[in-house]
Amino acid sequence: MKHKKLLSGIIGLFIVAAMSFCSQKKDNASTTENKQSYSNPDGINPNGSSELAILMRGLTQKAEETHQALKNKSDIPPLWADSKQILTAKPTDSNLNKTLFDPFAKHYLNTLQNLYDSPENERITNFNIMVNGCITCHENFCHGPIKRIRKLLLAEIE
Numbered sequence: 001m002k003h004k005k006l007l008s009g010i011i012g013l014f015i016v017a018a019m020s021f022c023s024q025k026k027d028n029a030s031t032t033e034n035k036q037s038y039s040n041p042d043g044i045n046p047n048g049s050s051e052l053a054i055l056m057r058g059l060t061q062k063a064e065e066t067h068q069a070l071k072n073k074s075d076i077p078p079l080w081a082d083s084k085q086i087l088t089a090k091p092t093d094s095n096l097n098k099t100l101f102d103p104f105a106k107h108y109l110n111t112l113q114n115l116y117d118s119p120e121n122e123r124i125t126n127f128n129i130m131v132n133g134c135i136t137c138h139e140n141f142c143h144g145p146i147k148r149i150r151k152l153l154l155a156e157i158e
Helices: 002-039 051-071 081-087 098-117 120-140 146-150
Strands: none
Touching: 051 081, 051 120, 081 098, 098 120, 120 146
């Protein structure tokens, strides 16, 4: 009888411990998921999504739309108003050297404006100048998206 009570107690203790462990594991998984979604909400940037990273993704999307429009010989989308935020958006790396970065950002803004100011027959050339500026900047600061940026280049039409 004593052995049955002892065995029942051990089994009960084991069940309680197992349930506690499973519950704790679930809580830890939930905390990890929350931390993951906070530091990497879109699953793209392993370092988290800063204002600049989010802005760059938006600018890339707009460049892809412009690429398609130029390729299809259709009207390009309106000038990207939020592009000027490139000078003020908070970067992922807080140690980013703004004295080196800002000239690249200003060059981007100038080439973007040139694209919109240019006649239709010069737009592909000016688009490629802008894209090459993006590649040059990313060769110095954030190498990750270079492959995607290179895909934006268009063949010149003669």
